[in-house]
Amino acid sequence: MEQAQAGDEPAYIQLLGELADAIKAYLLARFGVHGMVEDCVQECLIAIHDARHTYDPRRPFRPWMFAIVRHKTIDMLRKDSTRSRLEGEVDPTSRDDAAISALEASRLLAVLSDDHRNAVLLTKFWGFSVNESASRLGVSNNVVKVRVHRAISKMRQVLEAEEL
């Protein structure tokens, strides 16, 4: 990164390539196989590019990078489910069972209560609207919103507490 800050383009491209692999591995370990991962890697790379002037070479690189990655990951989770709906015009229930199992088994979602996990899975991963999720779960729209908000807060706490 120090070379990149000095304007060394080949070194910067090599660094971004290595970071893309590291971020992808980090996200796959937490979210399992999911279409969001590739988008999230790209968002993280853009954020790292925008924030590169804030890196202090006298300080360790990993905390700086993973702070950005965690933040961008949470951001992506918060985004409206519209994008997922546009991407997945197929029936969400027909998604690959193995991918869903991997997703459900992922460590990050495992820390959530059943109610919170279901709310996040329906709205953020499978692309249902709040209204649709509420009717599937048999609760009001506000309850779904509150559950999603609390679930994301919990996941943020877990990510922030991780030793990197």
Place this chain on the structure above:
Amino acid sequence: MTTDRLISELGSQLTPSPSRRPIWQITLLWLTVSAAYVAATMLVLGPFRPGSLLQLAEHPRFALENAFGAGAIVFFALSAFFGSVPGMATRWCRILGVTFLALWLADFVFGYVSPALDPSMFGKRGHCALEAYLYSVPPTLAAIWIQARRYPLEPVRIAVHAALAAGMIPAVLMQLACMYAPTHILQHHALPVAVVAVVTGAVVYGLGRWPLFRRITR
């Protein structure tokens, strides 16, 4: 777009980044300039309460009260500026800032029973609350500008901390410049701190939803 193509594009946009001062130096500079500016402006607009410096030496609890306030300023400022750089540890600054602020306020509440100094209208300034509001605005704006030029991951939180630090500077100096009475201090010196922090948080939240703001400040 594939990730490989994105990496090539980001590489082609690479420009050398100018080296910046370490953030602790920026924090120290901001604290020094802000405190000097507030103190100087207060002196220009009215005298400090006669004998207030002597009271600091003679009344340990009054000195402790001011030390709590000064501690809150320092730790909120550290949290505000360290939070503008990804990966900097700010939790301990946050905890200490809130602790010192709570102790500072608690001492005034306890002052209803047993004040640090005898309550008196001696040294009262005509518009101390208005002064407290006005003095905190330039340091708050300067802090937000500095933060925005880095890469704040939680802009609202660190802007509120900057506003708390900036608002506390006149509030603590008013301890020496204005009358001493717990009720007056809470209403006219401490309340502006809370108002400035809430307004700053709301404004930064609003600006954050306006992409042009981020583009201008980068």
